[in-house]
Amino acid sequence: MNSLKYLAKKGLRMLTLLIAVSILSFVLVSLSPIDPVQSYIGADMIRVSEEQRQQIAENWGLDQPPVTRFLKWGSNLIQGDFGTSSIYRAPVLQVIGERFIASAFLMGAAWVLSGVLGFILGILAGMNQGTLLDRGIKLYCLIMASTPTFWLGLLILMVFSVGLGWFPIGLGVPAGVLQGDVTLWDRIYHLILPALTLSVIGVANIALHTRQKLLDVLSSDYVIFARARGEEGFALVWRHGIRNIALPAISLQFASFSELFGGAVLAEQVFSYPGLGQATVQAGLRGDVPLLLGLVIISTAFVFAGNFIADIIYSIIDPRIKEGRRNHD
Amino acid sequence: MESKEIVAPRQEILLEVRNLSVSFVQYEKGLRQRIFHPIKDLTLDIRVGEVLAVVGSSGSGKSLLAHSILGILPPNATQAGEMIYKGVRLIPEEQKRLRGKEITLIPQSVNYLDPLMKVGKQVRYTAGKGKGKIIQESLFHRFHLPATAGEKYPFQLSGGMIRRVLISTAISGGAQLIIADEPTPGLHPDALKKVLKHLRDLADEGRSILFITHDLMAARSIADRIAVMNAGVTLEIAEAEKFTGKGEGLIHPYSRALWRALPENEFFPVADDFGDECESERK
Numbered sequence: 001m002n003s004l005k006y007l008a009k010k011g012l013r014m015l016t017l018l019i020a021v022s023i024l025s026f027v028l029v030s031l032s033p034i035d036p037v038q039s040y041i042g043a044d045m046i047r048v049s050e051e052q053r054q055q056i057a058e059n060w061g062l063d064q065p066p067v068t069r070f071l072k073w074g075s076n077l078i079q080g081d082f083g084t085s086s087i088y089r090a091p092v093l094q095v096i097g098e099r100f101i102a103s104a105f106l107m108g109a110a111w112v113l114s115g116v117l118g119f120i121l122g123i124l125a126g127m128n129q130g131t132l133l134d135r136g137i138k139l140y141c142l143i144m145a146s147t148p149t150f151w152l153g154l155l156i157l158m159v160f161s162v163g164l165g166w167f168p169i170g171l172g173v174p175a176g177v178l179q180g181d182v183t184l185w186d187r188i189y190h191l192i193l194p195a196l197t198l199s200v201i202g203v204a205n206i207a208l209h210t211r212q213k214l215l216d217v218l219s220s221d222y223v224i225f226a227r228a229r230g231e232e233g234f235a236l237v238w239r240h241g242i243r244n245i246a247l248p249a250i251s252l253q254f255a256s257f258s259e260l261f262g263g264a265v266l267a268e269q270v271f272s273y274p275g276l277g278q279a280t281v282q283a284g285l286r287g288d289v290p291l292l293l294g295l296v297i298i299s300t301a302f303v304f305a306g307n308f309i310a311d312i313i314y315s316i317i318d319p320r321i322k323e324g325r326r327n328h329d
Numbered sequence: 330m331e332s333k334e335i336v337a338p339r340q341e342i343l344l345e346v347r348n349l350s351v352s353f354v355q356y357e358k359g360l361r362q363r364i365f366h367p368i369k370d371l372t373l374d375i376r377v378g379e380v381l382a383v384v385g386s387s388g389s390g391k392s393l394l395a396h397s398i399l400g401i402l403p404p405n406a407t408q409a410g411e412m413i414y415k416g417v418r419l420i421p422e423e424q425k426r427l428r429g430k431e432i433t434l435i436p437q438s439v440n441y442l443d444p445l446m447k448v449g450k451q452v453r454y455t456a457g458k459g460k461g462k463i464i465q466e467s468l469f470h471r472f473h474l475p476a477t478a479g480e481k482y483p484f485q486l487s488g489g490m491i492r493r494v495l496i497s498t499a500i501s502g503g504a505q506l507i508i509a510d511e512p513t514p515g516l517h518p519d520a521l522k523k524v525l526k527h528l529r530d531l532a533d534e535g536r537s538i539l540f541i542t543h544d545l546m547a548a549r550s551i552a553d554r555i556a557v558m559n560a561g562v563t564l565e566i567a568e569a570e571k572f573t574g575k576g577e578g579l580i581h582p583y584s585r586a587l588w589r590a591l592p593e594n595e596f597f598p599v600a601d602d603f604g605d606e607c608e609s610e611r612k
Contacts, residue, residue, distance in 0.1 A: 180590045225441035226399045229455050229498070230429025243445045318445065 010311075014304050018297060020075070025296045026070050026234050029289055036062065039287030040086045075295070083290030087282060092294040093295070095279065103275030105187070106268070107260050109195040114202030115253045121203065121209025123245075127217060127237055137207060144204035149263045153197045153270035160193060170272035196272040199261050202256070209252055213245040243317070250313055257306030261299055344398070344506055344539045345374045349391050350408035351402065351562075364413040367393055369561040371410070375506065376566045380529060382548035382569070384587070385558035398401060398539075400424030414506070429455050433504040437511045439491045442483040446493050449479025449533045455502035467495040472527060489520030496527055500536075506538045507531060511546055525551050545572065545591060557584040 037056050041048055043184065057063060061072060076083065082092035124138040161169045168190055217240065219222060226240055265277030272278070283291040351368040367390040375381045385391055396402045398412060400421055412419040414427070424432075433455070436582060443453055452468065453461035472493040478486060486494065492512055499507050509528060513521055529551040531539045542548050549554050550573050556566040564581040571578035574587035576596075589597045 047508070052525060090538075094523050208374070219437065221440040222443045224396075225434065228399050228428060228434040228436070229502075231454070232425075240443050244443070269601070320444065320484050 002317065004092035010308055014301070014308075017304060018300060019105070020110055021300045022074065022297060023070070026073065027269055027291055028065075030066050030069075032296050034289060035151050035247075036060070036086075036287070036289050039289070057288040063104075066100065070213065074292075082297075085283070085288055085291040085294075087286050087288045087291070094291050095291060096276065098299055099274065099276045099279045102273070103268070106194055106198070106275055107190055107264050109191060110198030110202060110263075111253070111260055113195065113258075115206060117199065117248055118203040118206030118247075119210050121207040123214060123237070125207065125211040126214030126218070129233070133207065134211075137211070141204040141208045144201050147201060147209070149197065149266040150270050152201060153194070153230055153267050156193055156197050157270060180278040190273070192275050194267045197267045197270075198260070201263065202260070206249060206252060207257065212243055214241055217241050217244050224302030242271070247314060247318055251294075251310040252318070254306045254313070258303045332499070342374050343377050343415065345413040346394075347372050347400070347411050347413070348406070349394070349397060349412065351397055352389065353403075353405055354371060354405050354407075367561050368397070369562050369563065371558070373390070373556050373563055375537045375539055376553075377537055378532055378535050379554070380532045380540055381557045381566075382540040382542060382552035383558055384542060384545050384548050384555055387543055390561040391558060392510055392542075395434060395508045398424075398506075398508060399428045399432060401428070414592065430502045431504060432506045432508070433499040433510040435495050435499045435507060435512045437514070439483050439486075439488070442491070444483055446482070447480055448483055448486065452479070452494065452497045452501050455498060461501075462500050462531065465497065466526075468501060472497060473534045488515055489523070491522050492516065492520070493527070496531075500534075504536060506539065507536050508541065510541045511543070512540075513542060513544055521547065533570060545587060546593065557581065557587060559583050571607045572597065 003284075037053050037060075040056070041053075058119050061069060062198070073083075080093070082096075084090070085095050088095045121137050124133045128134045157169065161167045218237075223236065223240055226236055231239065261277070264275060265280055267273070268275045268277035269281055275297070279291065280299075281294050282288070283295060330350045332402050334437050336421060349368055349371040350366070353365045353367070355363045355365050360586060371390070371394060373381065373383070383391055383394065393402070393406075397408055398419070400419070403409060404467050414432070415422070417423065418425075442448060447460075448464055449469075452465045457462040465479060466476065468474060474493055474497070478490060478494070483491065483494075495512065499509075503521060507528075512528070513524060516524060524545060528538050532551075532553075540552060545555075549569050552569045554566055555572060563582050565579065567579055567584065572584075576588040579585045579588065586597070589595045
């Protein structure tokens with residue numbers, strides 16, 4: 001009963017968030033200099049007369065006040081109609097759907113890799129505080145945390161694709177091959193470099209955070225008491241550390257969906273990887289308003305889902321939160 | 330401090346602490362070093378089956394005494410003086426062997442339990458594999474803890490129950506010397522009385538209790554002898570019965586002042602500069 005109530009509360013929160021985000025982005029796009037008619041017609045603009053443009057605008061309802069337009073767009077959204085992308089000439093949801101699968105593999109691989117590696121590096125650094133190993137890990141993390149994704153992407157591309165020739169220069173599948181002939185290995189092969197770029201950078205955040213958290217745990221009263229009872233070394237960290245530092249690490253990792261998405265936009269651009277990020281850049285640059293607004297809404301839902309999952313996992317691992325919710329809700 | 334290699338065994342003494350000092354190097358603004366000296370000169374002895382209370386105001390280095398005996402001082406601490414347990418000098422290897430088994434700690438508060446581990450599991454650790462569960466259950470029974478308490482997390486138990494869990498943890502491995510570091514604050518009078526009685530019982534079974542506290546009344550109610558500490562120095566070790574009346578039986582003026590300052594007695598404030606006075610008096 002309580003968990004139903006909890007889900008309902010979260011669902012309501014997500015709904016209000018989505019409404020707020022759609023209002024805000026609609027206002028921003030309305031105020032922007034993008035002319036939807038022009039971006040629809042594109043290069044044929046010279047051959048279209050002023051009258052014809054007026055007619056298209058009228059047909060789309062662009063002459064109506066913004067509130068009316070917003071309500072029309074909104075009611076279509078609720079019915080699942082996100083409009084038609086002007087650059088891909090296909091329904092927005094279909095474009096996003098295709099792109100999302102490609103991006104999901106990229107982001108998923110980077111997310112798992114950076115999470116696991118970062119957690120392990122953080123524990124190693126924390127357990128060996130002040131040693132050469134700790135300093136090395138810290139240095140690596142600080143450099144990575146201040147490195148722009150696109151720059152690292154270019155660097156990796158130059159070394160592994162251009163210089164060594166081990167990996168393809170870009171794209172998600174080999175060029176000039178029929179859709180049906182593309183193998184799973186082809187897809188993985190094209191995924192490696194962008195995923196590497198994203199995870200190498202993603203490691204920094206989680207490793208530094210885990211290291212600090214482990215240092216806090218190691219100087220806590222309950223670790224002093226564990227040592228007073230004769231526990232020591234890795235067994236002590238394993239018994240008292242892992243559960244206590246896993247919580248913040250997990251929530252950080254799920255809450256980083258937004259950064260992951262932002263990083264993917266840049267990495268996909270560098271590697272010409274046909275994912276959500278690249279679609280976002282294209283939609284922005286070429287004034288594809290329906291696609292841009294659709295992407296904003298889908299990515300909002302995506303980031304919200306990340307935070308929501310973090311909450312749920314938190315309450316499964318931490319008995320204090322589970323009990324707390326039972327008592328206070 | 331000269332250390333004698335051969336220590337004459339005295340049957341009734343379990344632990345002897347001679348001229349213990351603990352210091353830390355701290356860095357102030359920039360790179361200026363400052364040596365911080367919380368324990369300067371601490372000497373005491375604990376006999377078998379005795380409750381020895383160590384009393385002093387907070388900041389007098391009492392908790393550090395516990396950590397020194399167990400050998401779990403932080404790495405930036407320097408320790409001097411010597412400690413003799415059962416006639417053998419307590420060197421780090423010896424401390425490592427004994428801690429958690431023969432020498433154990435009853436810490437102050439719930440913070441000393443792992444917040445994400447069930448308390449039963451935490452008690453069972455020191456008891457060792459196999460018989461851990463039986464020992465834990467019998468201890469919970471002895472201390473009137475419900476059998477279900479073992480399956481609870483620390484945050485689900487009351488303050489009084491936590492103290493009894495902590496006591497169980499300390500004796501589950503068959504300890505001889507139990508260091509109780511401020512085990513009483515924050516308890517209501519009934520729970521306090523119970524915890525004190527448990528400590529006394531443990532001593533009557535033949536264990537020795539080092540009862541570190543700032544509560545002189547609690548110390549007097551169960552201790553055989555009371556060591557008075559101030560500014561990192563043991564000023565006096567007196568039989569608990571001497572803390573009576575106006576403290577005429579006490580030798581050091583600070584002990585008398587501490588006794589007279591209690592609300593139950595004269596409520597006479599302890600002078601702030603007593604620490605300095607003690608220093609000069611020692612010279």
